[in-house]
Amino acid sequence: MTTPDKLLSIDQAKLPLFAGFDVGGTNIKIGLVDDAGYPVAFTKIETQQEDGPEAAARRSAEALKGLLAELGVQGKKVVARAGLATPGPMDLPAGKLLGPGNLPAWHNSPIRDLYAKASGLPVTFANDANAAAFGEFWSGAGADFRDMTLVTLGTGVGGGIIIDGRLLVGAHGAGGEIGHIVIDRRDDAPLNSLNLRGTLEGYCGAYGVLNRTREALAATTINSTLRELSDDDLTPLAIAQAAEAGDSLAMGIVLETAKLLSIGLATIIHTVDPESVVIGGAMTFGGSGHPLGERFLAEIRSQTRARIFENLRDEISIDFARLGGDAGYIGAAGLAREEYLLAGR
Template sequence: MTVTPALLPIDKATLPLFAGIDVGGTNIKIGLVDDTGQPVAFNKISTQQEDGAEKAAERVAETLGDMLAKLGLEPNTVARAGLATPGPMNLATGQLLKPGNLPGWHFAMVRDLFSKATGLPVTFANDANAAAFGEFWSGAGAEVQNMVLVTLGTGVGGGIIIDGRLLVGAHGAGGEVGHIVIDCRDDAPPNSLKLRGTLEGYCGAYGVEARARAALETTGAKSSLSELDDESLTPLAIAKAAEAGDHLAMSIVMETAKLLAIGLASIIHTVDPESVVIGGAMTFGGEGHPLGERFLDEVRRQTSVRIFESLRSEVHMDFARLGGDAGFIGAAGLAREEHRG
């Protein structure tokens, strides 16, 4: 089910507007965001990645035009666009490299293609970094200047904000928190890039599924999960079993919290953030859900015992607030940053 973000009436918006474009393998989210970080218009179109980046840019431009027309606004109301895509990428040249979920876009000069199609200057960003900036600008990190976002899903992504600025790094790889090593054994499980022992390899969806399968095989514990085939043994199934009182399933959820905390301890000691925000599709129900809140409490507890005592009451840890809107809001926010110099 698609949830449309809450929209600010255009007569209450602070101009100029910024366009946020968040590209995924299936859909492209397009939003118009005002100067305070509030969306005033939103639409979503199919990526149709097999048709290539240029065709997609043209369809995005057409959609933006329609959105402005419905608001009764001229194109010059939009100062700049932000474009967020999966990596890897070359931020300096505006080129995508070989993102796994966009094979039809490999090596496309996407920044220039979207700028030409929309007639706007374009700021280019990694999608996870854009989501981090969105949460910082108008989400869970809006009250701080130093924040880390960790997103849990198929993989583990994230972004880092230092003194109000997105950490990009010398090669565009800043904030790749999922590739922090938490297990140095030579036979540690590999992640999506075949790197062993990383946070993603243990806490990404496939890592959680692999740990559940291993527990079923090695412990022989009675569990409703043993009735599921490999395709059905998903984090959602594990969460549902845990909620129903399955002890092995609950142990997998709590172990995920502990493993995440091991990675977070290293991030906290490196970055010293005021806030750590946890988002993505795999938060076991997230904010307000009993299992999600128990998961977060365990992450907090396991992190606390691994960091400096002086930081334990200073680093706040919460769920993300913007959900799937964080990418396009953050992309718009990064465009705003570049527009303001």
């Protein structure tokens, strides 16, 4: 989703509102979410990362002001707090963005304070994957549970863990770094984006999937339409399309991805024992309601249940995320709400 399926009217909204800023390398998503987790306004702007974080914070605040004007509440104190989600790495207590690869002009910036100054609101700072996890927990696929783990599949593998309704941040802000779980101990196992070997991301992130596809093509003479593609044209989408068209090698890659993912999920399940595991991100092979996506999910469920305690197999829900691209700003707003409530309003 690029916009919410449905926006609540301001007359229906439960006040106060909470603002959510979800910063990416290309776009910044900005939304207003009511006290019950329903979005009431949304927009997005280009990140223009080369102009620096202060300019982005200012433009984000202007966009937020525009949303309030559209709702007819500009000048009224209806927004209690804002949440800010950015890619890592970060220093959460200090509110600093350290060295995100897709925001090179923002390194070592006091991003939380810049957004607070520009918006005039207190700001809660969070990792983008953790914010997405909290969004799904608050008003998405995890809304019926108290304990939930989100795994996002995209260029890398991210995630977040909710335990008894609270986001697991960790002593150093590294809680929920699911993509770096080791699933292969070999010394020549693939490297991931942080040059760590044998991780879930190294196998199930987009580049890991593409590397496994290239290895499969080199190791066999089996007919595959993927052989006709240039290196630039070989993408997860191309693999999905080939699998849908009956290409056995492509289908094998999709199902192997599910199997490899299940190894990481079994580790998570045996570590935190969630009620629900939610699979999201851009690389779910069509996702919910799509034949290939549903087969991918069925394989994840089957492979994961074969690897976990027997008494857990029918107790843990494994499903696709529901909020799509809206999860980040909704979750950022939800985390702002949590801090607002903890502070006694």
